[in-house]
Amino acid sequence: MRRIYTCFSCGKTPLSKDEIGINKKLLDADNFYCLECLAEYLETDIESMKEKIEEFKEQGCQLFS
Numbered sequence: 277m278r279r280i281y282t283c284f285s286c287g288k289t290p291l292s293k294d295e296i297g298i299n300k301k302l303l304d305a306d307n308f309y310c311l312e313c314l315a316e317y318l319e320t321d322i323e324s325m326k327e328k329i330e331e332f333k334e335q336g337c338q339l340f341s
């Protein structure tokens with residue numbers, strides 16, 4: 277029953293656990309983006325997105341486990 281997530285912008289599928297987690301963390305929406313599109317959407321770059329993911333993981337965020 278695991279839901280398959282697709283990037284709302286470019287259609288990449290399936291999205292990784294990290295991508296899904298960061299979407300849930302940063303966006304309060306039902307639309308999910310891959311890391312690339314999310315970085316563009318938030319006007320940042322992929323490297324800072326990855327750093328954020330690591331930060332959340334260090335905080336023990338359940339969304340990434």
Ligand SMILES: [Zn+2]
Pocket residue numbers: 283284285286287288309310311312313314
């Ligand atoms: Zn995408």
